[in-house]
Amino acid sequence: MFDTDVFVLGGGPAGLAAAIAARQRGFHVTLADAGQPPIDKACGEGLMPDSLHAAAQLGIEIPSGVGFPFRGIRFADSTQSVAAAFPLGAGRGIRRTVLHALLVEAAANVGVRMLWGVSVTGIEAHAVRMQRSSMSARWIVGADGGQSLVRRWAGLSEVRHQSRRFGFSSHYLIAPWSDYMEIHWGDGCQFYITPIAPDEICLVLMSRDPRLRIADALPRFPALYDRLQGIRASTPERGAFAGTRRWKRITRGHIALVGDASGTVDAITGEGLCLALQQSIALATALKAGDLSRYEIEHAKLARRPVLMGAFMLTLDRSAWLRRRALGALSTRPELFANLLAAHVGQLNLTQFAATAATLGWEIATA
Numbered sequence: 001m002f003d004t005d006v007f008v009l010g011g012g013p014a015g016l017a018a019a020i021a022a023r024q025r026g027f028h029v030t031l032a033d034a035g036q037p038p039i040d041k042a043c044g045e046g047l048m049p050d051s052l053h054a055a056a057q058l059g060i061e062i063p064s065g066v067g068f069p070f071r072g073i074r075f076a077d078s079t080q081s082v083a084a085a086f087p088l089g090a091g092r093g094i095r096r097t098v099l100h101a102l103l104v105e106a107a108a109n110v111g112v113r114m115l116w117g118v119s120v121t122g123i124e125a126h127a128v129r130m131q132r133s134s135m136s137a138r139w140i141v142g143a144d145g146g147q148s149l150v151r152r153w154a155g156l157s158e159v160r161h162q163s164r165r166f167g168f169s170s171h172y173l174i175a176p177w178s179d180y181m182e183i184h185w186g187d188g189c190q191f192y193i194t195p196i197a198p199d200e201i202c203l204v205l206m207s208r209d210p211r212l213r214i215a216d217a218l219p220r221f222p223a224l225y226d227r228l229q230g231i232r233a234s235t236p237e238r239g240a241f242a243g244t245r246r247w248k249r250i251t252r253g254h255i256a257l258v259g260d261a262s263g264t265v266d267a268i269t270g271e272g273l274c275l276a277l278q279q280s281i282a283l284a285t286a287l288k289a290g291d292l293s294r295y296e297i298e299h300a301k302l303a304r305r306p307v308l309m310g311a312f313m314l315t316l317d318r319s320a321w322l323r324r325r326a327l328g329a330l331s332t333r334p335e336l337f338a339n340l341l342a343a344h345v346g347q348l349n350l351t352q353f354a355a356t357a358a359t360l361g362w363e364i365a366t367a
């Protein structure tokens, strides 16, 4: 009846993961991307432990020598610092192009048909139009990123919630000075640093100002500025929308969105890739059942935790007063920070999280 069971539009991490998951359920899968692998993009390049767990569920193991492990997260401002390790296993910093190459290899191994350098120009009912050809598909998956055309073509662009932030990333050839992923808080912006190799780090600037660049903001963070002084960026600065965006619906008929096309969480959470992988598994299960409404429900559930943690971090971004008090409270009671981190990677139940939030609120109020 159809040329392919599942057509995945977009071969970034989400598209490749969705293609792998669908292929593992026995579907014939075709994927198209306008770019050529390995595809690069602005990214903090941190895979949290829950991202690694979701990747393993898809059969994607990142070889131990690839990337750089980090054992937890450190928050710092100009005077205070607090760190905690992940409760179960480390995260991994990994250069985006290396991750992409690994995902392409995994997709090839399970038999995904991949069309690179092919732009999709439209969809009509079950037909996918490309520059020189078209294909019919039982299911169409839009994995075409934050500016998704599939979302527009399918009439799924009704916004539920949006918070605009922008991220700029670059790499520096310097040995990581810490085995934590660090978030440095300043007024109106943050830097986060992911160790990605024994001699390289990835630096990301996050702010609400699309014109603010790394070189402008760095002098506001003297400790970081001193470390990076004289070290030239090894890659050009790349920028992207990095805020939160939720859509009212992410499926229509035989069309589903996945990854950034289906919504984003603030990049400072470091959970975008995890969500893309988890959504891909949920989508494949729904495709197998022939019922996309299951995916719609599961997708909303998966977003809850990172959206909540993102909201907490954005509150710290908005209020310097609150941020100072919160960092003060967390550095006096580091076990609370450890609990927040455990919640962040899905290792704390709701009751424990509520107790932690209540204690933190009390500490902030009485500090």
Ligand SMILES: Cc1cc2nc3c(=O)[nH]c(=O)nc-3n(C[C@H](O)[C@H](O)[C@H](O)COP(=O)(O)OP(=O)(O)OC[C@H]3O[C@@H](n4cnc5c(N)ncnc54)[C@H](O)[C@@H]3O)c2cc1C
Residues within 6 Å of the ligand: 009, 010, 011, 012, 013, 014, 015, 032, 033, 034, 035, 039, 041, 042, 043, 044, 045, 046, 047, 048, 051, 118, 119, 120, 121, 143, 144, 145, 146, 149, 166, 167, 168, 169, 204, 239, 240, 241, 242, 258, 259, 260, 261, 267, 270, 271, 272, 273, 274, 276
């Ligand atoms: C500054 C920044 C820092 C981040 N840091 C982290 C982090 O540390 N950890 C983390 O987990 N997440 C992080 N994220 C989020 C993460 O990068 C994204 O969630 C992830 O890239 C989403 O992947 P995707 O496949 O959905 O989209 P994309 O990677 O954007 O892929 C979309 C693909 O679709 C293709 N495409 C689009 N339109 C068409 C078309 N018409 N025809 C053919 N192909 C098309 C594009 O070529 C592209 O390859 C960060 C994001 C930003 C912006």
